[in-house]
Amino acid sequence: CADAAMYRAKEQGRDGYHFYTAELNRQADRRFQLEHGLRSAMERNEFTLYFQPQVHTDSGHLRGAEALLRWHPASGSVNPTEFIPLLEDLRLIIPVGRWVLERACAAAAQWQHGALAGVRVAVNLSVHQLRQSDFVSMLQSILFETGLTPDLLEIEVTESVLLDDRGGTATLLALNGLGVRVAIDDFGTGYSSLSYLKRLSVDALKLDRTFVKDLTTDADDDAIASAVISLAHALAITVTAEGVETLSQKRFLQDRRCDHIQGYLISRPMPESAFLSWAQERAGALVPEVI
Numbered sequence: 001c002a003d004a005a006m007y008r009a010k011e012q013g014r015d016g017y018h019f020y021t022a023e024l025n026r027q028a029d030r031r032f033q034l035e036h037g038l039r040s041a042m043e044r045n046e047f048t049l050y051f052q053p054q055v056h057t058d059s060g061h062l063r064g065a066e067a068l069l070r071w072h073p074a075s076g077s078v079n080p081t082e083f084i085p086l087l088e089d090l091r092l093i094i095p096v097g098r099w100v101l102e103r104a105c106a107a108a109a110q111w112q113h114g115a116l117a118g119v120r121v122a123v124n125l126s127v128h129q130l131r132q133s134d135f136v137s138m139l140q141s142i143l144f145e146t147g148l149t150p151d152l153l154e155i156e157v158t159e160s161v162l163l164d165d166r167g168g169t170a171t172l173l174a175l176n177g178l179g180v181r182v183a184i185d186d187f188g189t190g191y192s193s194l195s196y197l198k199r200l201s202v203d204a205l206k207l208d209r210t211f212v213k214d215l216t217t218d219a220d221d222d223a224i225a226s227a228v229i230s231l232a233h234a235l236a237i238t239v240t241a242e243g244v245e246t247l248s249q250k251r252f253l254q255d256r257r258c259d260h261i262q263g264y265l266i267s268r269p270m271p272e273s274a275f276l277s278w279a280q281e282r283a284g285a286l287v288p289e290v291i
């Protein structure tokens with residue numbers, strides 16, 4: 001981005017350097033504002049959790065929901081793809097991630113008493129959280145205090161965590177021991193090592209949405225999706241396709257025996273109350289051709 005600004009600056013000649021400086025200043029200003037906002041976001045109660053349903057591809061039945069962090073500062077909401085990397089840089093992802101776990105587990109524990117019994121919650125974890133030496137005992141207390149059965153919690157980590165030599169992989173192994181499920185997020189976009197899939201007990205692979213997007217028209221994407229599904233099934237691992245937006249993508253994934261789907265076709269992420277009404281309304285009415 002800075003390179004592109006420099007390039008445009010050169011194109012514009014002498015005055016371009018003013019443009020370049022102005023652009024960099026603007027970016028630095030924005031980052032400063034966001035950092036400042038994030039440092040007080042917790043105490044101001046500006047974070048919320050949204051939930052996005054994950055359903056069985058064949059039956060359309062609800063199998064779980066992914067908890068997704070939202071930030072609504074007074075100045076207007078900010079996209080997670082912008083503020084989450086900042087939380088990571090500032091290491092604020094450690095306290096904020098703990099809050100996410102507490103809220104998500106408390107919510108899922110409530111679901112078990114009603115129509116949503118058996119529905120799992122999936123929570124994204126940062127490698128910085130997994131590197132905390134007290135992470136496992138902290139998670140154990142959260143499970144104990146909320147009363148959530150460990151296998152109803154699925155943690156989502158990206159492939160890079162599988163290569164972490166600063167405690168991340170050791171924590172994942174310990175989480176296996178607690179009975180918490182482990183899903184590999186954005187699968188296929190990072191460095192995948194089949195040996196890690198074997199050493200850790202991975203429960204699910206989430207096929208990245210970049211492979212789902214053109215699945216029905218791009219033979220390479222079809223080949224990758226099909227190979228991921230075969231690999232996973234051979235290792236007794238389930239596959240959830242991310243970013244499913246159309247009925248034809250869904251049918252394609254169903255033909256290839258993809259276990260679960262998640263995406264705008266089913267629903268956008270929503271506040272918990274909306275998620276609960278959505279689930280209640282559709283319970284019993286879920287037939288494959290309707291979803």
Ligand code: C2E
Nearest residue numbers: 068069080081084100124125126243244245262263264269
């Ligand atoms: P992710 O874990 O891969 O989450 C899926 C993202 O895809 C979400 O973006 C979701 O809103 C979006 N999505 C779902 N269905 C569709 C679809 O059909 N089409 C398209 N185009 N997008 C779809 P979101 O909520 O903006 O989150 C972005 C990323 O931020 C997440 O990617 C995850 O890596 C991270 N994130 C979100 N919440 C947390 C959190 O609590 N902790 C940590 N560490 N990371 C989080």
Ligand code: MG
Nearest residue numbers: 066124156185
């Ligand atoms: Mg995720």
Ligand code: MG
Nearest residue numbers: 185186206242
């Ligand atoms: Mg993902």
Ligand code: MG
Nearest residue numbers: 185186208209
């Ligand atoms: Mg992603």
